[in-house]
Amino acid sequence: MSADPQSRDVEGTDTEGTDVEGTDAEGTDVEGTDDAAPAAVPLTAPRDGLPPVIDTSTALVKYADALAAGSGPVAVDAERASGYRYGQRAYLVQLRREGAGTGLVDPVPLPDLSVVQAAIADTEWVLHAANQDLPSLAEIGLVPARLFDTELAARLAGLPRVGLGAVVESLLGYSLEKGHSAADWSTRPLPEDWLVYAALDVEVLVDLRDALAQILAEQGKTEWARQEFEAILAAGPPAPKADPWRRTSGMHGLRSRRQLGMLRSLWQTRDELARRRDVAPGRVLPDAAMVSAVQADPTTENALLELPVFRGRANRKLVSTWFGALARGRALPETELPLHSRPGDGPPPVNRWADRDPAAAARLKAARASLAELSTRWSVPVENVLSPDLVRRLMWTPPSPATPEAVAEVLRAGGARPWQVELTCDLLTEAIAAG
Template sequence: MSTEPLPEPEAGAAPDAEGPPSVPLLAPRDGLPPVIDTPEAVAGYAEALRAGSGPVAVDAERASGYRYGQRAYLVQLRRAGAGTGLVDPIPLADLSAVQDAIAGEEWVLHAANQDLPCLAEIGLVPERVFDTELAARLAGLPRVGLAAVVESLLGYSLVKGHSAADWSTRPLPEEWLVYAALDVEVLVDLRDALAALLDEQGKTEWARQEFAAVLAAGPPPPRQDPWRRTSGVHGLRSRRQLGMLRALWEARDDLARRRDVAPGRVLPDAAMVSAVQADPQTESALLELPVFRGRANRRLVGTWFGALTRGRALPEAELPLHSRPGDGPPPVNRWADRDPAAAARLQAARKGLSALSEEHAVPVENLLSPDLVRRLMWTPPEPRDAATVAAALRAGGAREWQVGLTADLLADACSRA
């Protein structure tokens, strides 16, 4: 594969439907670097990163859909003066040299909240970030995927195709490594273009606050009742069926964790729901169902039937409720019947936020968390003035730029009878 540098588009040029075609990025400009998979190679690249300058582009590849969890199977970094590093964290017990070299620098990531948890698992934690996906949202770009933003602002086209690959594969194919290297090839240039756009729009401080909030959020908390996210669960009508599904989900999750395999590859969601609905009374009856006839599940029939039996035998008091009790307001489609005044408040709030969204070219969900808006309109603070509403917004995690934009209109909405 050729690694010759590609011609660059004119600085500041942004292609459009009638303009020149974007320049395809097919290979890293500096050539494809070797995978860093030894302590010696890590130490050498860490020194190069330390001697480099400017922000550090960072990306990570996981094996979602193939492996259990969200572990990083490849980490890509790039910094001016250091070049691109493709780090295989699997054989490496210690990446502290990389962390020490760049901890205080600005890390540039696309959709940082997706990669930060798996990076933290291997000891890579930034102090400052620039999230190009979030910046693109604040800047009002119509499409915020990496390839779309790169093409829009830099005039390059990234060939996508391996994002859903099994990155736990070893050795990693060369074409996958090229794809991974190209993802950080232009991240710093993209950061600069977005920073200029945000500055032009007067949104630099908004972005700073948003990036700080991404870091402050930390890893997501464990989901409550994760089995309720099973695809097709809404087709189950009784609490007994829900108890059987929960037992089957837990058996699958335990097996998937021990095997380090994505749960859906152990047993599809649809198969679990079908088994619960069929309610087989014997192992033989379970084996008659689709999916369970396969060789792998024939060997595991005792595991699956045992789980169904446990769920079937649960005392009534231990069966799960139809829905998990929450601390928030009811579904919006019930507001008009349960509290017409709250429904009117929410309608007014949504109308005002929609106008603000259009005025500032920022998606409504980035202006303010929709969940926070619903909570505020369902149970307004007292007194219903801008100062009290602003305090409630801050307590709910809103950033100062959001409070400044929305407190007055939300206070007005709260006052609706």
């Protein structure tokens, strides 16, 4: 940050909710050591004061003009109401650019932010963990053409902790204390301390970007980062997940296709209720309750009410709805029951490889060992060196013949960036040969 650390304080949060007080960047207690780094300076107030929330078209146009006249990258963040509302809608958008200051935009009365998009369309946007915010930003017309993701940059730079608070403390010397990242941002009016937290998240981003860009340049990873950022932009909004009910927590305890059919029916009913009410599905009925209901397989509504979660007043009112969903799943013909896995889901679980295909298991073991060594050598998490899912698919069904060119083609087709292909192609080809 450019401001004198003694001239202001700020309160915020590490996006991972990690308490950083009294620790170094790796979370090690440093109190009482002779060579301990200076204590991080707590940030408790925006350097320019807390700006008013922008909730009128007039104020939005004025701020968009300021953004257009500003200079340098623009820091962008969004706050959602995950765990409270249905979907991932943005309930506050924060922006900051040199010369324009910080803007806190309320997208509830201003659902179309195209005037902001026009002002910063050609500017580099700086976000932390961009994949989390880009979909909700796209819904309100904000789509970057250039990107710098500070969380991803921190991973490539080999930082041990990559939450916003941890990286800010490590590189800038400021502490962002636990804040309101998990709050219900659909609340209106938004409390002032929440707005302070939100303003501080964008206040540090451009300085953080500059510090990380310098580290990446020193490590020879600038091009890696550029390719990663471009891949995020090229991917666009994520496609709707196929069979999202399969993500139900605890469903691994369901063994039969009939049980899967009942769970799917219950999940679909819950999802429709949650959508209509604009409530997070887990607040309508927890995943654990759905799995328990399927396992209990109640034959009457009264039997369903005997299960702990269904005894509550809200679910007693909906008992006919839940029981009806279970009954529909129970009555499905065999041909309509879901399979245990979708066609095209990829290889089986790794713990079954040794029995089903020992050679594939040997290939995967060799590949993982080589990738782990590469990860250590370059100080990049192994999952960022190459997608673990892509590695599994390649080792389960390698090309034939497994030449370096053929392996490289599989990697490119699977979404690997050029730097990843160059770094891993030969060692993966060797791993295939070893199996």
